[in-house]
Amino acid sequence: MRPIPYWPLSGFYFFHFAFIGAFAPYWSLYLQSLSFDAFQIGLLMSLLHVTRVFAPAAWGWLADHTGRRAWIVQLAAIMGSVSYCGVFFGASFAWMAAVMALMSFFWSASLPLVEATTLAYLGERTARYGYIRAWGSVGFIVSVIGIGHLLDILEVGALLWAVLGFKLGIVFFSRRIPDAGPAPQAADGHSVIQILGRPEVLAFFAACLLMALAHGPYYTFYSIHLVDHGYGKGVIGWLWATGVICEIGVFFMLPQLMRWFRLRQIMVFSFGCASARFLMIGWGAQWPAVLVLAQVLHAATYGAHHATAMMLVHHFFRGRHQARGQALYTSLTFGLGGTLGGVSSGYAWEYLGPGLAFTASACVVLLGLGLVVWKMDADR
Numbered sequence: 001m002r003p004i005p006y007w008p009l010s011g012f013y014f015f016h017f018a019f020i021g022a023f024a025p026y027w028s029l030y031l032q033s034l035s036f037d038a039f040q041i042g043l044l045m046s047l048l049h050v051t052r053v054f055a056p057a058a059w060g061w062l063a064d065h066t067g068r069r070a071w072i073v074q075l076a077a078i079m080g081s082v083s084y085c086g087v088f089f090g091a092s093f094a095w096m097a098a099v100m101a102l103m104s105f106f107w108s109a110s111l112p113l114v115e116a117t118t119l120a121y122l123g124e125r126t127a128r129y130g131y132i133r134a135w136g137s138v139g140f141i142v143s144v145i146g147i148g149h150l151l152d153i154l155e156v157g158a159l160l161w162a163v164l165g166f167k168l169g170i171v172f173f174s175r176r177i178p179d180a181g182p183a184p185q186a187a188d189g190h191s192v193i194q195i196l197g198r199p200e201v202l203a204f205f206a207a208c209l210l211m212a213l214a215h216g217p218y219y220t221f222y223s224i225h226l227v228d229h230g231y232g233k234g235v236i237g238w239l240w241a242t243g244v245i246c247e248i249g250v251f252f253m254l255p256q257l258m259r260w261f262r263l264r265q266i267m268v269f270s271f272g273c274a275s276a277r278f279l280m281i282g283w284g285a286q287w288p289a290v291l292v293l294a295q296v297l298h299a300a301t302y303g304a305h306h307a308t309a310m311m312l313v314h315h316f317f318r319g320r321h322q323a324r325g326q327a328l329y330t331s332l333t334f335g336l337g338g339t340l341g342g343v344s345s346g347y348a349w350e351y352l353g354p355g356l357a358f359t360a361s362a363c364v365v366l367l368g369l370g371l372v373v374w375k376m377d378a379d380r
Contacts, residue, residue: 005121005176005178008176009132009177010135011169012110012177013114013133013135013136014138014139014173015166015170015172016110016111016136016139016170017137017139017140017143018140018143018166019163019166021140021142021144021147021240021244022143022162022166023048023163024219025148025236025240026147026151026156026159026223026233027045028041028045028221029156029159029227029233030156031044034091036093038350039350042216042220042221042342042343042349043097043342043346044093044097045220046220046338046339046341046343047097047101048100048107048108048338049104049212049335049336049337049339049341050101050104051335052330052331053336053339054331054335055108055109055331056108056112056326056327056328056331056335057324057327059076059327060326061327063113063116069117069179073109073113073114073117073174074174074175076107076174077110077171077175079106080106080107080110081168081170083102084164085164086103087099087160088160108330108335110170111330112326115326116325116326117179118132128255129251129254129307130251130254130307131251133310137251140241141244141245141248143162143166144237144240146162146237147159147162148233148237148238149233152232152233192317192321192325192328195316195325199375200375200376201316202375203375204309204376205328206368206371207271207368207372208305208309209332209336209368211271211274211301211305211333211337211365212334212336212337212338212341213340213364214274214361214364215341216340216341216344217345217354217358217360218278219338219341219342220341220342220346221345221354221357222281223236223240226239226285226291239292242292242295243295243296243297243298243302246295246296246298246303247299247302247303249299250299250300250304251303258311264372266304267308267372267376268369269304270300270304270305271305271366271369271372272369273300274300274305275362275363275369276297276362277294277298278359278361278362279359279362280294281294281358282356282357282358282361283358283359309329309333313325313326345357348360
């Protein structure tokens with residue numbers, strides 16, 4: 001049984017999600033400070049997802065064919081940091097779109113390959129995934145709280161430098177992750193297309209795509225929504241962090257949850273919680289207690305959902321298909337789903353308003369729930 005490079009992997013997760021903790025809640029506020037309207041903000045934020053439609057699959061194919069996952073992660077981390085520096089040299093809509101698209105092209109390469117590397121080292125010990133991945137949640141919490149309080153004191157432009165620091169942290173730890181060759185598995189006899197064509201795999205990917213799509217208004221406009229209701233940026237940071245603190249609890253409880261429940265049952269529960277959560281955010285933002293409860297549900301809507309999804313991808317795509325399986329998951333869910341969610345959220349926010357935009361998210365999640373119940377294997 002191979003030793004697990006715990007700290008290099010954990011460090012990478014910490015800074016990768018610290019970057020997200022600075023970017024997802026606050027970048028829309030920075031874009032708003034540049035006088036972009038809701039549609040432009042939605043379009044720019046969706047660019048991080050657009051490149052994830054095709055880039056992870058391309059990087060995953062390259063990693064599986066060269067067997068050099070670690071080198072590709074390092075290259076992507078360096079180039080992602082270099083391309084991000086473009087934000088310091090322009091602020092027009094076209095320039096920002098070009099910089100964000102290029103940065104995302106490289107940034108989107110890293111996580112699927114690191115996920116595949118982590119699961120390759122874990123082997124049959126996949127229940128321990130949460131102990132490593134939890135450090136990503138810790139990074140998100142440190143970032144989202146710290147940046148929130150920082151922006152209560154400084155201008156929103158300070159966000160640019162904080163994000164650069166997290167990007168450099170990603171570079172540092174990416175260079176310390178040792179490569180893990182794919183373990184040979186019987187599934188190597190099937191092509192990726194054959195695996196993807198199985199009804200339960202199609203249902204899984206479609207449901208996860210719908211979950212990502214439904215999060216469009218949340219990841220794009222949640223902070224703006226709270227600012228419009230009079231909440232300070234420090235409070236907003238704590239609300240984002242509350243969800244991720246609960247998410248950490250789920251990651252540490254993962255071994256017990258997998259003993260008590262089937263993966264399908266956990267997935268059904270997470271979809272049900274997501275629908276309730278979006279309705280609470282859309283219609284209950286004036287009540288802090290409702291917002292706190294909605295963020296507690298993040299433990300299910302992201303923590304339990306993501307951990308379960310990783311286990312299922314690892315089950316469906318084995319051996320030499322691991323990197324491409326993770327890349328396909330990222331491309332089809334966070335990439336395509338996130339793109340559709342980001343773009344449509346701009347329209348919904350502009351023409352329907354926050355309440356109906358989040359109601360639409362709740363309805364989309366229910367469609368995903370129906371797919372999980374209808375097609376996914378009840379024995380898994």
